[in-house]
Amino acid sequence: MEVSLTEENYIKAIFSLSKHNPAIGVSTNDLSEHLNNKAGSVTDMLKRLAEKKLIHYEKYKGVFLSAKGEKMALAIVRKHRLWEVFLLDKLQFTWDEVHDIAEQLEHIKSEELIERLDAFLGHPKFDPHGDPIPNAKGQLNSSKAKPLNQFKTKGNYVFVGVNEHSKPFLQHLSALGLKIGESIKVEEINAFDNSFRVKINKKESAFFSDKVSANILVEVKK
Amino acid sequence: MEVSLTEENYIKAIFSLSKHNPAIGVSTNDLSEHLNNKAGSVTDMLKRLAEKKLIHYEKYKGVFLSAKGEKMALAIVRKHRLWEVFLLDKLQFTWDEVHDIAEQLEHIKSEELIERLDAFLGHPKFDPHGDPIPNAKGQLNSSKAKPLNQFKTKGNYVFVGVNEHSKPFLQHLSALGLKIGESIKVEEINAFDNSFRVKINKKESAFFSDKVSANILVEVKK
DNA sequence: TTGTATTTTTAGGCTAGCCTAAACTTTTTT
DNA sequence: AAAAAAGTTTAGGCTAGCCTAAAAATACAA
Numbered sequence: 001m002e003v004s005l006t007e008e009n010y011i012k013a014i015f016s017l018s019k020h021n022p023a024i025g026v027s028t029n030d031l032s033e034h035l036n037n038k039a040g041s042v043t044d045m046l047k048r049l050a051e052k053k054l055i056h057y058e059k060y061k062g063v064f065l066s067a068k069g070e071k072m073a074l075a076i077v078r079k080h081r082l083w084e085v086f087l088l089d090k091l092q093f094t095w096d097e098v099h100d101i102a103e104q105l106e107h108i109k110s111e112e113l114i115e116r117l118d119a120f121l122g123h124p125k126f127d128p129h130g131d132p133i134p135n136a137k138g139q140l141n142s143s144k145a146k147p148l149n150q151f152k153t154k155g156n157y158v159f160v161g162v163n164e165h166s167k168p169f170l171q172h173l174s175a176l177g178l179k180i181g182e183s184i185k186v187e188e189i190n191a192f193d194n195s196f197r198v199k200i201n202k203k204e205s206a207f208f209s210d211k212v213s214a215n216i217l218v219e220v221k222k
Numbered sequence: 223m224e225v226s227l228t229e230e231n232y233i234k235a236i237f238s239l240s241k242h243n244p245a246i247g248v249s250t251n252d253l254s255e256h257l258n259n260k261a262g263s264v265t266d267m268l269k270r271l272a273e274k275k276l277i278h279y280e281k282y283k284g285v286f287l288s289a290k291g292e293k294m295a296l297a298i299v300r301k302h303r304l305w306e307v308f309l310l311d312k313l314q315f316t317w318d319e320v321h322d323i324a325e326q327l328e329h330i331k332s333e334e335l336i337e338r339l340d341a342f343l344g345h346p347k348f349d350p351h352g353d354p355i356p357n358a359k360g361q362l363n364s365s366k367a368k369p370l371n372q373f374k375t376k377g378n379y380v381f382v383g384v385n386e387h388s389k390p391f392l393q394h395l396s397a398l399g400l401k402i403g404e405s406i407k408v409e410e411i412n413a414f415d416n417s418f419r420v421k422i423n424k425k426e427s428a429f430f431s432d433k434v435s436a437n438i439l440v441e442v443k444k
Numbered sequence: 445t446t447g448t449a450t451t452t453t454t455a456g457g458c459t460a461g462c463c464t465a466a467a468c469t470t471t472t473t474t
Numbered sequence: 475a476a477a478a479a480a481g482t483t484t485a486g487g488c489t490a491g492c493c494t495a496a497a498a499a500t501a502c503a504a
Binding site: 447449453454455458459461463467468473 | 489491494
């Protein structure tokens with residue numbers, strides 16, 4: 001089935017708005033505001049998307065993604081986030097410059113491209129915000145692990161994985177003496193630059209910049 | 223000025239067709255065939271492009287790119303060829319898989335992106351076909367240098383530069399004892415895999431795979 | 445040079461995706 | 475529960491980019 005760029009943007013908007021409150025459908029007005037066009041235009045499009053079975057739509061009742069629509073949304077999110085990783089990690093863009101470009105790149109159509117890009121980037125599990133990247137089947141990482149920099153409270157964490165596989169980064173970690181399964185105690189979070197002072201395995205004190213903690217996946221230690 | 227994806231494709235088509243015979247304008251029929259749509263649709267679009275001053279168009283007389291249109295065409299070609307290099311060098315696509323994807327990527331709008339991509343790829347001067355990549359100002363490499371694999375005849379060449387700057391490649395060259403300015407004598411070209419048997423500086427014999435000769439820029443020795 | 449074939453343009457129509465304004469539902473207020 | 479407000483849909487219109495068919499211009503051949 002051929003889906004236009006515009007349709008993809010609607011699917012993405014419905015996906016992202018439906019997260020605010022998954023119980024109720026996304027309203028026409030919210031979509032109209034989010035997409036910067038008028039409510040009447042939204043209604044037009046919702047009818048077309050419903051015909052394509054991408055959404056469940058009932059007049060005046062708001063709209064939900066169908067299973068098919070959800071799958072499509074996740075594929076778009078996957079592409080968006082992978083391209084973001086590419087732009088930041090490989091092309092040294094800064095966070096604020098990246099969004100508009102990724103919005104364009106996410107619509108490039110090629111399964112093969114995105115799988116190769118994923119491999120090229122080292123199969124990252126989270127984008128540079130710490131948002132999870134859906135896998136090729138559209139599944140979001142279900143573990144409770146998140147990049148360390150997503151946590152805002154001191155306390156004890158367990159190091160369960162990395163989000164970047166480059167040699168320099170892995171070398172940095174081993175220089176710090178950090179191995180999978182070890183515990184990290186966050187002793188201080190610097191609000192200004194989001195850097196972390198930590199104690200690894202109750203021994204050495206170390207210092208993680210935001211860039212480092214963005215790539216260290218941890219779970220809260222129970 | 224905002225140019226649509228469709229308009230960009232017309233500009234590109236005019237650019238490429240006008241090379242067959244730069245003296246006469248590109249005909250409506252040729253464009254219609256090249257773009258897979260009908261002659262009447264082409265006429266429509268030519269009027270619009272003429273209004274935007276991207277082409278010189280006179281009824282029944284064929285069409286030429288204006289300076290502005292030419293600049294735009296070269297920018298698109300630059301993007302297309304840089305993305306091709308990316309897909310082949312970084313994502314290990316094979317030649318035949320690349321075209322459709324590059325056709326999409328060439329329309330991504332961001333100056334900054336393309337300059338960073340160029341730097342990331344090591345400022346290649348030729349794409350993997352050996353077609354020259356216009357620089358950021360839209361100028362094509364004017365020297366007579368071309369990648370070695372573009373030459374189909376035995377004889378003497380001078381090594382004037384490289385088309386790829388990765389460490390492994392440069393190390394390979396220095397292992398071969400090849401330095402800028404030295405001469406390369408092609409003794410045999412293997413038609414099957416386009417590999418070259420050469421003599422460097424009249425001394426050692428060496429063997430260049432297509433991938434190596436694609437990245438060695440030479441001029442014919444006079 | 446005059447008739448025929450080819451090429452190009454014009455005219456009228458269609459769809460996707462947007463708009464405005466009016467009509468209709470639903471929700472909120474009194 | 476009726477009136478007012480807010481939200482949504484419908485109806486009619488617009489543009490970009492395509493189509494077909496007919497008309498006009500150009501090129502070719504006798």
